[in-house]
Amino acid sequence: MAKTPGRNTSGRGQRDLKVKVRTAKGRKLSSTRWLERQLNDPYVQRAKREGYRGRAAYKILELDDRFRFLVPGARVVDLGCAPGGWLQVAVERVNALGTKPGKRVGRLLGIDLQEVEPLAGAEVHVLDFLEDGADDKVKAWLGGQADVVMSDMAAASSGHKQTDHLRIITLCEHAAFFAFDVLAPGGTFVAKVLAGGAEGELMHLLKKNFTKVHNVKPPASRSDSSEKFVVALGFRGRDADTRDARPGD
Secondary structure, three states, X not given: OOOOOOOOOOOOOOOOOOOOOOOOOOOOHHHHHHHHHHHHOHHHHHHHHHOOOOOOHHHHHHHHHHHOOOOOOOEEEEEOOOOOHHHHHHHHHOOXXXXXXXXXXXXXXXXXXXXXXXXXXXXXXXXXXXXXOXXXXXXXXXXXXXXXXXXXXXXXXXXXXXXXXXXXXXXHHHHHHHHHHHEEEEEEEEEEEEOOOOOHHHHHHHHHHEEEEEEEOOOOOOOXXXXXXXXXXXXXXXXXXXXXXXXOO
16 A cells, blocks of 8 residues: 655655666667666655556655545546556545545546556456446446546657647547536546647636646656646536537547
């Protein structure tokens, strides 16, 4: 079980020394730079200390600290949940294990295309959320509608910035339409996007279906990344105008 984050366990007065990585034979320069960045990333180090499955856990922690959507008793669906860092955060915050006396017990469902290491307090299924009937399966597993649908999914990188941007925006749009099918009125949708100029239609779609929509870059997102997150609050319900064509229609 992950420790409660936020406490500095490194000790004061210690000097952080930057780790230099030499380029090994057969290793690309880009791989060396990635390894060096990982070794020097404070969020990577903190995740190891606190028992999270990856630095991405701090992104959802920071978003929830600001917008408070992972509340005790909430029913949450995590799309593309591997390796499980967001699930770890949600288990504690929605009280999925019932460890907070007097608080409602939440329900947590993780969905991914690949097997995910089991996590106490979360139910994880291998499922393509784009397949026909996926929304009905999720609602059946969840025992009703969701209060939160969240996604840290990213399309496979092509190496071409604009192409990758369009791919992740399309993926986010698919996730949004899935959320329209499973969210209860008043629910929340959180998803990763990449800045790049094609977000307009997505934001228009979300603003029609939610009372408040925020475009946020949490501190845990690397400063040199174009990654941002949309946080859409107050789902208007299935009777709202969701008639925009789904991506690919």
